[in-house]
Amino acid sequence: MRAVLLFLFCFASPLFAADFPVRIHHAYGETEVTAPPQRVVSVGYHEQDFLYALGVKPIGVHEWFGDYPFATWPWAEALRQDLGAAPEVQRGFEIDLEWVLMQQPDLIVATFAPLDARSYAMLSRIAPVVAPPADYPMWGAPWEEELRLIAAATGTTAASEQIIADLSARIATARAEHPELEGLSGTVAHYAGGQIVGYRTQDGGNRLLQRLGIETPAAFDDMAGPGGNFTVSPERIDLFDLDVVLWLTDAPARQRIESLPGYDALRITAEGRSIWADEVLTGALSFQSPLSIAWALEVLIPALAAAADGNPATQPLE
Known part of the structure:
Protein backbone atom coordinates (compact mmCIF):
# COMPACT_ATOMS: atom_id res chain seq x y z
CA MET A 1 0.00 0.00 0.00
CA ASP A 166 2.02 5.64 -15.63
CA LEU A 167 -1.39 4.16 -14.87
CA SER A 168 -1.64 2.51 -18.29
CA ALA A 169 1.74 0.89 -17.65
CA ARG A 170 0.54 -0.43 -14.28
CA ILE A 171 -2.56 -1.95 -15.86
CA ALA A 172 -0.52 -3.51 -18.67
CA THR A 173 1.92 -4.98 -16.15
CA ALA A 174 -0.93 -6.46 -14.12
CA ARG A 175 -2.36 -8.05 -17.25
CA ALA A 176 1.00 -9.51 -18.24
CA GLU A 177 1.50 -10.93 -14.73
CA HIS A 178 -1.90 -12.64 -14.78
CA PRO A 179 -2.31 -14.49 -18.08
CA GLU A 180 -5.00 -16.63 -16.42
CA LEU A 181 -7.39 -13.69 -16.83
CA GLU A 182 -6.93 -13.48 -20.59
CA GLY A 183 -10.09 -14.19 -22.55
CA LEU A 184 -12.35 -14.79 -19.57
CA SER A 185 -15.95 -13.62 -19.53
CA GLY A 186 -16.90 -11.26 -16.74
CA THR A 187 -18.70 -8.13 -15.71
CA VAL A 188 -19.51 -5.66 -13.00
CA ALA A 189 -23.01 -6.04 -11.54
CA HIS A 190 -25.21 -4.52 -8.85
CA TYR A 191 -28.45 -5.37 -7.02
CA ALA A 192 -30.97 -2.67 -6.14
CA GLY A 193 -34.72 -2.38 -5.76
CA GLY A 194 -35.22 -6.11 -6.17
CA GLN A 195 -33.53 -6.06 -9.59
CA ILE A 196 -30.11 -7.08 -10.88
CA VAL A 197 -28.33 -4.22 -12.59
CA GLY A 198 -25.92 -4.87 -15.45
CA TYR A 199 -23.74 -2.50 -17.46
CA ARG A 200 -22.65 -2.03 -21.07
CA THR A 201 -19.21 -3.19 -22.16
CA GLN A 202 -17.86 0.37 -22.13
CA ASP A 203 -19.00 1.16 -18.62
CA GLY A 204 -16.01 2.28 -16.58
CA GLY A 205 -15.78 -0.88 -14.47
CA ASN A 206 -16.22 -3.19 -17.45
CA ARG A 207 -13.72 -1.15 -19.43
CA LEU A 208 -11.14 -1.75 -16.69
CA LEU A 209 -11.88 -5.48 -16.71
CA GLN A 210 -11.41 -5.46 -20.47
CA ARG A 211 -7.98 -3.88 -20.12
CA LEU A 212 -7.09 -6.76 -17.80
CA GLY A 213 -8.16 -9.32 -20.41
CA ILE A 214 -11.75 -9.98 -19.25
CA GLU A 215 -14.58 -9.48 -21.75
CA THR A 216 -18.14 -8.46 -20.90
CA PRO A 217 -20.82 -10.15 -23.08
CA ALA A 218 -21.57 -8.03 -26.14
CA ALA A 219 -25.29 -8.70 -25.62
CA PHE A 220 -25.16 -6.37 -22.63
CA ASP A 221 -24.76 -3.42 -25.02
CA ASP A 222 -28.08 -4.27 -26.67
CA MET A 223 -29.77 -4.43 -23.27
CA ALA A 224 -28.34 -1.17 -21.90
CA GLY A 225 -30.33 2.06 -21.98
CA PRO A 226 -29.07 5.65 -22.48
CA GLY A 227 -27.54 5.66 -18.99
CA GLY A 228 -25.38 2.67 -19.87
CA ASN A 229 -27.07 0.10 -17.63
CA PHE A 230 -30.01 -2.28 -17.62
CA THR A 231 -32.09 -4.13 -15.06
CA VAL A 232 -33.41 -7.68 -15.10
CA SER A 233 -35.49 -9.66 -12.64
CA PRO A 234 -33.65 -11.99 -10.27
CA GLU A 235 -34.94 -14.92 -12.32
CA ARG A 236 -32.45 -13.89 -15.04
CA ILE A 237 -29.37 -14.20 -12.87
CA ASP A 238 -28.25 -16.80 -15.40
CA LEU A 239 -27.12 -13.86 -17.57
CA PHE A 240 -24.38 -13.29 -15.00
CA ASP A 241 -23.16 -16.87 -14.76
CA LEU A 242 -19.76 -15.93 -16.18
CA ASP A 243 -16.11 -16.68 -15.45
CA VAL A 244 -15.97 -13.81 -12.93
CA VAL A 245 -18.59 -11.39 -11.60
CA LEU A 246 -17.67 -8.33 -9.60
CA TRP A 247 -20.65 -7.42 -7.41
CA LEU A 248 -20.71 -3.77 -6.31
CA THR A 249 -23.21 -4.11 -3.53
CA ASP A 250 -23.57 -4.12 0.24
CA ALA A 251 -23.97 -7.01 2.70
CA PRO A 252 -27.81 -7.03 2.78
CA ALA A 253 -27.94 -7.05 -1.03
CA ARG A 254 -25.41 -9.87 -1.10
CA GLN A 255 -27.64 -11.92 1.19
CA ARG A 256 -30.60 -11.35 -1.11
CA ILE A 257 -28.60 -12.43 -4.17
CA GLU A 258 -27.28 -15.55 -2.44
CA SER A 259 -30.81 -16.46 -1.36
CA LEU A 260 -32.21 -16.28 -4.90
CA PRO A 261 -33.75 -19.54 -6.13
CA GLY A 262 -31.24 -21.30 -8.32
CA TYR A 263 -28.24 -19.27 -7.18
CA ASP A 264 -26.62 -22.30 -5.54
CA ALA A 265 -26.77 -24.17 -8.86
CA LEU A 266 -24.85 -21.53 -10.78
CA ARG A 267 -21.23 -22.01 -11.80
CA ILE A 268 -20.23 -18.70 -10.20
CA THR A 269 -21.47 -20.13 -6.88
CA ALA A 270 -20.13 -23.67 -7.13
CA GLU A 271 -16.69 -22.48 -8.26
CA GLY A 272 -16.41 -19.34 -6.12
CA ARG A 273 -16.36 -16.92 -9.05
CA SER A 274 -18.26 -14.05 -7.42
CA ILE A 275 -16.25 -11.14 -6.01
CA TRP A 276 -18.13 -9.19 -3.34
CA ALA A 277 -16.68 -5.68 -3.21
CA ASP A 278 -16.79 -3.84 0.09
CA GLU A 279 -17.87 -0.21 0.41
CA VAL A 280 -14.50 1.31 -0.49
CA LEU A 281 -13.78 -0.96 -3.46
CA THR A 282 -17.33 -0.34 -4.70
CA GLY A 283 -16.66 3.39 -4.45
CA ALA A 284 -13.32 3.10 -6.21
CA LEU A 285 -14.73 1.13 -9.13
CA SER A 286 -17.69 3.50 -9.37
CA PHE A 287 -15.50 6.62 -9.36
CA GLN A 288 -13.20 5.30 -12.12
CA SER A 289 -10.71 8.11 -11.59
CA PRO A 290 -6.93 7.81 -11.95
CA LEU A 291 -6.64 7.85 -8.16
CA SER A 292 -9.38 5.32 -7.47
CA ILE A 293 -8.20 2.93 -10.19
CA ALA A 294 -4.63 3.02 -8.88
CA TRP A 295 -5.93 2.17 -5.41
CA ALA A 296 -8.38 -0.48 -6.64
CA LEU A 297 -5.77 -2.43 -8.61
CA GLU A 298 -4.02 -3.48 -5.40
CA VAL A 299 -7.20 -5.17 -4.18
CA LEU A 300 -8.83 -6.13 -7.45
CA ILE A 301 -6.03 -8.10 -9.12
CA PRO A 302 -5.63 -10.79 -6.42
CA ALA A 303 -9.43 -10.99 -6.07
CA LEU A 304 -9.84 -11.60 -9.82
CA ALA A 305 -7.12 -14.24 -9.75
CA ALA A 306 -8.81 -16.05 -6.85
CA ALA A 307 -12.21 -15.92 -8.57
CA ALA A 308 -10.86 -17.03 -11.93
CA ASP A 309 -9.23 -20.23 -10.67
CA GLY A 310 -12.57 -21.98 -10.26
CA ASN A 311 -11.61 -23.21 -6.79
CA PRO A 312 -14.27 -22.31 -4.18
CA ALA A 313 -11.66 -22.69 -1.46
CA THR A 314 -9.86 -19.55 -2.69
CA GLN A 315 -12.64 -17.12 -1.93
CA PRO A 316 -11.85 -13.57 -3.11
CA LEU A 317 -12.05 -10.76 -0.56
CA GLU A 318 -13.15 -13.04 2.25
Missing part, protein backbone atom coordinates in the same frame (compact mmCIF):
# COMPACT_ATOMS: atom_id res chain seq x y z
CA ARG A 2 2.92 2.35 0.65
CA ALA A 3 3.91 2.00 -3.01
CA VAL A 4 0.40 3.08 -4.01
CA LEU A 5 0.63 6.18 -1.82
CA LEU A 6 3.96 7.12 -3.37
CA PHE A 7 2.43 6.59 -6.80
CA LEU A 8 -0.45 8.91 -5.93
CA PHE A 9 1.74 11.61 -4.44
CA CYS A 10 3.75 11.86 -7.63
CA PHE A 11 0.57 13.06 -9.36
CA ALA A 12 0.31 16.23 -7.29
CA SER A 13 2.43 18.60 -9.34
CA PRO A 14 0.56 21.71 -10.50
CA LEU A 15 2.10 22.63 -13.85
CA PHE A 16 0.53 25.86 -15.07
CA ALA A 17 2.74 25.88 -18.15
CA ALA A 18 0.10 26.14 -20.86
CA ASP A 19 -0.33 29.36 -22.77
CA PHE A 20 -3.64 31.01 -22.04
CA PRO A 21 -6.20 31.62 -23.36
CA VAL A 22 -7.05 28.02 -24.24
CA ARG A 23 -10.11 26.69 -26.06
CA ILE A 24 -11.70 23.46 -24.84
CA HIS A 25 -13.86 21.38 -27.20
CA HIS A 26 -16.49 19.25 -25.48
CA ALA A 27 -19.95 17.71 -25.87
CA TYR A 28 -21.71 21.09 -25.70
CA GLY A 29 -19.41 23.02 -27.98
CA GLU A 30 -16.39 25.09 -27.08
CA THR A 31 -15.24 26.93 -23.96
CA GLU A 32 -12.50 29.53 -23.71
CA VAL A 33 -10.46 29.79 -20.54
CA THR A 34 -8.62 33.11 -20.61
CA ALA A 35 -6.23 32.66 -17.66
CA PRO A 36 -5.04 29.95 -15.26
CA PRO A 37 -8.06 29.32 -13.00
CA GLN A 38 -7.78 30.05 -9.31
CA ARG A 39 -11.29 29.18 -8.11
CA VAL A 40 -12.25 25.80 -9.55
CA VAL A 41 -15.62 24.24 -8.72
CA SER A 42 -16.49 20.64 -9.63
CA VAL A 43 -20.20 19.99 -10.14
CA GLY A 44 -19.75 16.41 -11.34
CA TYR A 45 -19.65 13.32 -9.18
CA HIS A 46 -15.99 12.32 -9.31
CA GLU A 47 -14.02 15.21 -10.80
CA GLN A 48 -12.45 16.18 -7.47
CA ASP A 49 -10.22 13.12 -7.89
CA PHE A 50 -9.04 14.34 -11.29
CA LEU A 51 -8.26 17.79 -9.91
CA TYR A 52 -6.32 16.40 -6.96
CA ALA A 53 -4.37 14.11 -9.30
CA LEU A 54 -3.40 17.14 -11.39
CA GLY A 55 -2.36 19.13 -8.31
CA VAL A 56 -5.32 21.52 -8.58
CA LYS A 57 -7.11 22.58 -5.39
CA PRO A 58 -10.90 22.88 -5.89
CA ILE A 59 -12.89 25.30 -3.76
CA GLY A 60 -16.15 23.40 -4.26
CA VAL A 61 -17.09 19.79 -5.04
CA HIS A 62 -20.28 17.72 -5.47
CA GLU A 63 -21.02 14.83 -3.11
CA TRP A 64 -21.97 11.63 -4.96
CA PHE A 65 -22.15 9.00 -2.21
CA GLY A 66 -20.06 7.78 0.71
CA ASP A 67 -20.46 10.80 3.00
CA TYR A 68 -16.72 11.30 3.50
CA PRO A 69 -15.41 14.68 4.73
CA PHE A 70 -15.00 17.08 1.80
CA ALA A 71 -16.58 14.38 -0.43
CA THR A 72 -13.10 12.86 -0.67
CA TRP A 73 -12.66 9.09 -0.50
CA PRO A 74 -9.63 7.38 1.12
CA TRP A 75 -7.65 7.00 -2.12
CA ALA A 76 -7.65 10.79 -2.61
CA GLU A 77 -7.50 12.00 0.99
CA ALA A 78 -3.69 12.17 1.22
CA LEU A 79 -3.53 14.38 -1.87
CA ARG A 80 -6.34 16.61 -0.61
CA GLN A 81 -4.43 17.19 2.59
CA ASP A 82 -1.16 17.68 0.73
CA LEU A 83 -2.77 20.39 -1.39
CA GLY A 84 -4.42 22.02 1.61
CA ALA A 85 -7.83 21.74 -0.05
CA ALA A 86 -10.95 22.18 2.08
CA PRO A 87 -13.68 22.55 -0.53
CA GLU A 88 -17.29 23.45 0.12
CA VAL A 89 -19.57 20.49 -0.63
CA GLN A 90 -22.83 20.51 -2.58
CA ARG A 91 -25.16 17.63 -1.80
CA GLY A 92 -28.08 16.30 -3.81
CA PHE A 93 -28.25 14.69 -7.23
CA GLU A 94 -28.86 17.76 -9.40
CA ILE A 95 -26.49 20.69 -9.86
CA ASP A 96 -27.38 23.51 -7.47
CA LEU A 97 -26.91 26.63 -9.59
CA GLU A 98 -27.30 29.00 -6.64
CA TRP A 99 -24.64 27.11 -4.70
CA VAL A 100 -22.28 27.28 -7.68
CA LEU A 101 -22.84 31.02 -8.01
CA MET A 102 -22.06 31.54 -4.32
CA GLN A 103 -18.63 29.92 -4.77
CA GLN A 104 -17.65 32.63 -7.29
CA PRO A 105 -15.78 30.19 -9.53
CA ASP A 106 -13.58 31.11 -12.47
CA LEU A 107 -13.84 27.55 -13.85
CA ILE A 108 -16.62 24.96 -13.54
CA VAL A 109 -15.73 21.30 -14.14
CA ALA A 110 -18.67 19.14 -15.27
CA THR A 111 -17.18 16.21 -17.19
CA PHE A 112 -19.19 13.57 -15.27
CA ALA A 113 -22.24 15.53 -14.22
CA PRO A 114 -26.04 15.55 -14.64
CA LEU A 115 -25.62 18.17 -17.35
CA ASP A 116 -27.98 19.01 -20.18
CA ALA A 117 -27.96 21.88 -22.67
CA ARG A 118 -30.06 24.11 -20.42
CA SER A 119 -27.92 23.64 -17.29
CA TYR A 120 -24.77 24.02 -19.38
CA ALA A 121 -26.03 27.36 -20.70
CA MET A 122 -26.93 28.57 -17.21
CA LEU A 123 -23.60 27.49 -15.73
CA SER A 124 -21.78 29.21 -18.59
CA ARG A 125 -23.28 32.50 -17.44
CA ILE A 126 -21.40 32.05 -14.15
CA ALA A 127 -17.99 30.89 -15.41
CA PRO A 128 -16.37 28.85 -18.22
CA VAL A 129 -17.59 25.25 -18.13
CA VAL A 130 -15.69 22.07 -18.99
CA ALA A 131 -18.48 19.73 -20.16
CA PRO A 132 -18.15 16.00 -20.90
CA PRO A 133 -15.85 14.89 -23.73
CA ALA A 134 -17.45 14.97 -27.16
CA ASP A 135 -18.33 11.86 -29.18
CA TYR A 136 -19.16 9.61 -26.21
CA PRO A 137 -22.51 8.58 -24.73
CA MET A 138 -23.71 10.14 -21.49
CA TRP A 139 -21.59 8.86 -18.60
CA GLY A 140 -19.51 6.88 -21.11
CA ALA A 141 -16.27 8.77 -21.75
CA PRO A 142 -12.99 7.07 -20.75
CA TRP A 143 -11.33 8.58 -17.71
CA GLU A 144 -8.32 9.48 -19.86
CA GLU A 145 -10.42 11.80 -22.00
CA GLU A 146 -11.95 13.46 -18.96
CA LEU A 147 -8.50 13.99 -17.52
CA ARG A 148 -7.21 15.55 -20.73
CA LEU A 149 -10.09 18.03 -20.88
CA ILE A 150 -9.69 19.08 -17.26
CA ALA A 151 -5.92 19.34 -17.70
CA ALA A 152 -6.26 21.52 -20.79
CA ALA A 153 -8.51 23.92 -18.87
CA THR A 154 -6.18 24.09 -15.87
CA GLY A 155 -2.83 24.25 -17.65
CA THR A 156 -1.71 20.82 -16.46
CA THR A 157 -1.56 18.88 -19.71
CA ALA A 158 1.99 17.61 -19.14
CA ALA A 159 0.95 16.18 -15.77
CA SER A 160 -2.13 14.51 -17.27
CA GLU A 161 -0.14 12.71 -19.95
CA GLN A 162 2.30 11.42 -17.34
CA ILE A 163 -0.58 10.16 -15.20
CA ILE A 164 -2.12 8.36 -18.18
CA ALA A 165 1.19 6.79 -19.17
